Amino acid sequence: MSQQIRQNKINQALQSFKDDSASFMNQLPVKHDSSDNIVTQSTLFSEKDINSKDFIAIRDGFRAALIEGQDESTRASFKSDDLAQNVVDTFKYSQLEDMEAAGLMEASLDESPWSDDYWAMYSGILGKRYADPEFPLMKDPGDKDWKKQYDYIQANPASAIFAGNDESSIDQLSPSEKYDALIGDSAGSLTKIMWEEGKSYYDQYGEVETWMGICHGWAPAAYLLDRPQKTIVLKAGDGRYIKFYPSDIKSLATLLWANRMPPTRFIGSRCNEKEPKQDENGRIISQEAFDTNPGTWHQSVVNQIGVSKRSLVLDVTFDYEVWNQPIHAYTYSYFNPQTYSAVDTLEEAKVSKADFTEDRFKKYRSSRAVDFVGVHMEVSYVVETDPTQRETDDAEHDLIQKVDYYYDLEIKANNWIVGGEWYINKHPDFLWTPSPQARAVTGYDRMISGDWDGSGVLPNSWQVAAKQAAISEMAPLAAIVEQMIKLSRA
Numbered sequence: 001m002s003q004q005i006r007q008n009k010i011n012q013a014l015q016s017f018k019d020d021s022a023s024f025m026n027q028l029p030v031k032h033d034s035s036d037n038i039v040t041q042s043t044l045f046s047e048k049d050i051n052s053k054d055f056i057a058i059r060d061g062f063r064a065a066l067i068e069g070q071d072e073s074t075r076a077s078f079k080s081d082d083l084a085q086n087v088v089d090t091f092k093y094s095q096l097e098d099m100e101a102a103g104l105m106e107a108s109l110d111e112s113p114w115s116d117d118y119w120a121m122y123s124g125i126l127g128k129r130y131a132d133p134e135f136p137l138m139k140d141p142g143d144k145d146w147k148k149q150y151d152y153i154q155a156n157p158a159s160a161i162f163a164g165n166d167e168s169s170i171d172q173l174s175p176s177e178k179y180d181a182l183i184g185d186s187a188g189s190l191t192k193i194m195w196e197e198g199k200s201y202y203d204q205y206g207e208v209e210t211w212m213g214i215c216h217g218w219a220p221a222a223y224l225l226d227r228p229q230k231t232i233v234l235k236a237g238d239g240r241y242i243k244f245y246p247s248d249i250k251s252l253a254t255l256l257w258a259n260r261m262p263p264t265r266f267i268g269s270r271c272n273e274k275e276p277k278q279d280e281n282g283r284i285i286s287q288e289a290f291d292t293n294p295g296t297w298h299q300s301v302v303n304q305i306g307v308s309k310r311s312l313v314l315d316v317t318f319d320y321e322v323w324n325q326p327i328h329a330y331t332y333s334y335f336n337p338q339t340y341s342a343v344d345t346l347e348e349a350k351v352s353k354a355d356f357t358e359d360r361f362k363k364y365r366s367s368r369a370v371d372f373v374g375v376h377m378e379v380s381y382v383v384e385t386d387p388t389q390r391e392t393d394d395a396e397h398d399l400i401q402k403v404d405y406y407y408d409l410e411i412k413a414n415n416w417i418v419g420g421e422w423y424i425n426k427h428p429d430f431l432w433t434p435s436p437q438a439r440a441v442t443g444y445d446r447m448i449s450g451d452w453d454g455s456g457v458l459p460n461s462w463q464v465a466a467k468q469a470a471i472s473e474m475a476p477l478a479a480i481v482e483q484m485i486k487l488s489r490a
Contacts, residue, residue: 006333010333013404014335015340022278024423024424025278026426027424027426028319029427030403030404031321031401031402032401032402034380034400036402042321044215056274059317063430082292083267084303087300087304087312087431088299090307093303093307094417095416095417096346096409096411096417097346099302105333106331106332107306109329110309111227112398113223114227114228114395115382115399116222116247116254116387117130117218117250117251119213119254120144121197121201121212122144122198122208122212124194124195126191127191127194127195128174128175129153129172129177130386136148145207146201146202147202150199153195158173158181158188159188171243175244176188178242178248179476182242182458183458183467184463185237186237189467190474190476214254214255217254217255218384220257220264220326220433221254221257223326224257225253225485226485228249228485228489230489231243231244231246231392231488232249232487234487235457237463239457244484245387245389246390246393246488247387247389247390249484249485250387250393252476253481255474255475256475259475261434261440262435262438262441263434264433264434266432267431268432278425281360281361283425292429293420294375294408294409294420294427295419297405297431298375298407298409301327304327305327305329305330311327311328311433312433313325313431313432314327315429315430315432316427316428316429316430317430318425318426318429327380328380328400331377332375332376333375333376334376335349336348336349337351337356337373338356342376346373349374350371351372351373352372353369353372356372365421366412366418368410368412369410369412370412370413372411373408373409373411375407376405377404377405378403378405380401380402381400381401383400383401384399385397405424408423440478441478442469442473442476442478443472444465444472444473447464448479452483453483462477465477466480
């Protein structure tokens with residue numbers, strides 16, 4: 001996108017904000033694909049959840065589970081509980097001048113986090129036979145009835161398919177069925193548990209909500225574990241050979257990280273108000289519902305993506321289309337918040353407190369702010385894709401989407417960012433990431449002995465540990481997943 005086109009887009013948006021700030025602030029941000037075409041991102045939530053805004057409470061429950069046992073004082077005031085230092089790997093820049101001098105007005109990771117399915121519970125999580133054309137969901141993508149998927153598996157069990165020795169049918173089994181075979185588990189423990197998860201909900205409520213899945217495992221695994229690059233063939237416990245496609249390997253990594261998540265670093269609020277009160281300009285009044293401060297957001301993205309060269313997971317409570325998406329890139333430019341116009345330089349964008357007569361958020365400002373700068377940031381993040389039996393995988397197969405955020409930054413006397421105000425309410429409220437050294441690992445990984453290079457059947461201690469991990473922790477062994485990734489990249 002040319003500079004002129006970008007500035008025209010920004011000016012048009014700012015004019016809309018100037019004309020009717022309340023309407024502008026409450027709109028759903030427009031998403032674009034990598035070619036700048038407008039897209040409607042699929043949502044994991046039902047129409048009922050969206051209309052009733054129940055997805056806000058659902059996300060709050062996930063957030064509570066993610067930070068269980070950790071400090072939950074994450075209100076969005078620009079204070080000790082909302083600092084970029086609490087989430088980034090390396091905090092180096094807090095001045096816009098320094099960021100610009102370091103060439104950090106735009107940055108992208110060397111390679112995007114890998115796309116993957118969110119492995120919905122209604123289709124059996126990893127029990128989903130995504131390559132089987134007769135699997136109900138594959139015959140009709142709109143058929144999201146858990147019972148139909150379950151009944152098909154019961155009528156066509158993996159044990160019967162293995163007994164038939166038809167290579168094509170075996171190849172179409174689900175990731176968990178292949179994994180059960182790999183570890184010599186004739187009882188199919190991991191697959192049973194995948195379906196039992198949905199059964200408990202179906203028996204109680206008569207349905208399984210479409211949002212239920214393991215995207216919270218995919219998001220961090222997608223940048224903390226290397227990308228599976230090619231199909232591998234491994235020897236199962238009964239001596240037969242089984243293909244694991246990159247999608248199969250990704251699914252196991254996603255499940256491991258979903259159920260054995262190590263501690264995370266996070267910033268952001270925990271507001272589950274469905275209709276938070278707003279002032280006449282559309283600005284949310286409740287501090288608890290204000291979410292991450294723009295100053296924190298800006299410093300977090302620049303220092304993490306630009307300096308640390310590692311992703312963050314983006315979660316937006318009041319935007320039902322964005323939930324647990326790993327960030328890939330950003331680019332930002334300035335606008336003058338007094339004139340509502342895009343500008344070329346920081347100096348042109350900066351407005352002193354005395355001159356900022358058009359400030360619609362004056363009563364919320366930090367007492368330390370002496371200048372204000374408008375920022376438009378375009379953020380690129382990775383979204384989910386459907387699993388396939390593609391033999392190889394690379395960044396070209398990732399699905400990237402982009403979204404625009406508008407905000408201003410409050411600058412104190414030493415040019416440090418001290419806060420800011422959002423110009424749109426559906427903005428990032430929760431950022432999180434495990435540490436660079438984090439490893440998702442089961443409690444049974446310590447039981448294994450000996451090595452496995454993928455050329456033969458798993459050692460007995462690995463098989464025993466893997467079966468126990470599946471039954472007790474609903475997860476594959478970390479050692480197996482990590483070795484599978486290594487083999488796929490050899």
